[in-house]
Amino acid sequence: QSWxxxxxNDHIECRNSSExxxxxxxxxxxxxxxxxxxxxxLQLTRPGQRGKWAALSHRWGIGKVFSLESRNLxxxxxxxxxxxxxxxxxxxxxxxxxxxxxxxxxxxxxxxQDIVADWEAEASKMPGIYHNAYxxxxxxxxxxxxxxxxxxxxxxPTSKAVKVSGKNQQGSVVLDLPxxxxxxxxxxxxxxxxxxxxxxxxxxxxxxxxxxxxxxxxCLKHSLVESREQSEIIAREGKNTFLPSLxxxxxxxxxxxxQELTLSWYHILADYTSRSLTFQQxxxxxxxGVA
Numbered sequence: 655q656s657w658x659x660x661x662x663n664d665h666i667e668c669r670n671s672s673e674x675x676x677x678x679x680x681x682x683x684x685x686x687x688x689x690x691x692x693x694x695x696l697q698l699t700r701p702g703q704r705g706k707w708a709a710l711s712h713r714w715g716i717g718k719v720f721s722l723e724s725r726n727l728x729x730x731x732x733x734x735x736x737x738x739x740x741x742x743x744x745x746x747x748x749x750x751x752x753x754x755x756x757x758x759x760x761x762x763x764x765x766x767q768d769i770v771a772d773w774e775a776e777a778s779k780m781p782g783i784y785h786n787a788y789x790x791x792x793x794x795x796x797x798x799x800x801x802x803x804x805x806x807x808x809x810x811p812t813s814k815a816v817k818v819s820g821k822n823q824q825g826s827v828v829l830d831l832p833x834x835x836x837x838x839x840x841x842x843x844x845x846x847x848x849x850x851x852x853x854x855x856x857x858x859x860x861x862x863x864x865x866x867x868x869x870x871x872x873c874l875k876h877s878l879v880e881s882r883e884q885s886e887i888i889a890r891e892g893k894n895t896f897l898p899s900l901x902x903x904x905x906x907x908x909x910x911x912x913q914e915l916t917l918s919w920y921h922i923l924a925d926y927t928s929r930s931l932t933f934q935q936x937x938x939x940x941x942x943g944v945a
Contacts, residue, residue, distance in 0.1 A: 676704040677786035683757040696730035707757035709787035715798020721762040745803035781943025790858035
C-alpha cells in the first residue's frame with residue numbers, strides 16, 4: 655500500500671502520466687464494494703462516468719474458465735458469491751478492497767465471451783484499460799485462474815543487501831544478489847511467456863506483481879521488491895522505460911523519431927514473438943496497444 659501511495663502522490667513521472675482527473679471507466683467492471691462483503695456484481699457503467707479501478711493480468715489456464723456469457727449475465731449483474739469465482743479472481747478482489755478501490759477489471763468477466771461483436775469491441779479497448787488503471791495486479795505465481803495470487807513462496811524475509819564500507823569512509827559498495835539470479839524467468843513468473851500479458855505490463859503505469867518468489871512493484875520511476883532493501887540507483891534499473899521512452903521519441907524531430915521508434919519496434923517484436931498464444935487469431939489484437 656505504501657509503495658502505491660508514494661508513487662501516486664509523490665512521483666512526478668507517474669503522476670504526470672495520468673489525467674488531471676479520474677479516467678473514463680470501462681464499459682463493465684466488477685463492483686467489490688457491496689454491503690454484503692461475500693458478494694460482488696458486474697457493474698454496467700454510464701457513458702462519461704469516471705473513476706479508479708484495478709486491472710488483473712493473469713493466465714486463463716487450460717480448460718473452461720469462468721467467464722461472462724449471455725447465460726450468466728443477469729446473475730453477475732444481480733450479484734454472485736465470491737466463492738463461485740476462481741481463486742485468482744477471489745484474491746484479486748481482496749487486493750482491490752485492501753487498496754481502497756471500488757472496481758476491478760478482469761478480461762474474462764468484463765468482456766462477453768460468446769458475443770463476437772462485444773469481444774472485438776472491448777478487446778480493442780484493453781490497452782487503454784491497462785494504461786489508465788490505477789493499478790495493474792499481475793498474478794504471475796500460477797499458470798491458471800484457479801491457482802490464486804497468494805501462494806507459498808520460497809524466499810527468506812531477512813535477506814538484505816550487504817554493504818561493504820570503503821577504507822576512506824566516503825562511501826560503500828552494495829553487493830546485491832537477486833533471489834532469481836540463477837533461475838530461468840519462466841520458473842519465477844508464468845506471465846512472461848504469454849503474449850497477452852506483454853502489452854498489459856508495458857502499458858501499466860503501476861504494476862503490482864505476485865510471482866513464485868515474492869511481491870514486486872514497478873512504475874515509471876523505479877521497481878521495488880519485498881525480499882531485499884535496494885538503493886534508489888538499483889531500484890531505478892527495473893523501472894518501466896517503455897512509456898517514457900515512447901513519449902521522448904515522439905517529441906523529437908521526424909528523422910530521429912522514426913529511427914528510435916523503428917528500433918523500439920524491433921525489440922518489441924523480438925520479445926512478443928517469443929511468447930505463446932492459445933488462439934493464433936489473437937496475435938494482432940494482443941499487440942495492438944503497442945503497435
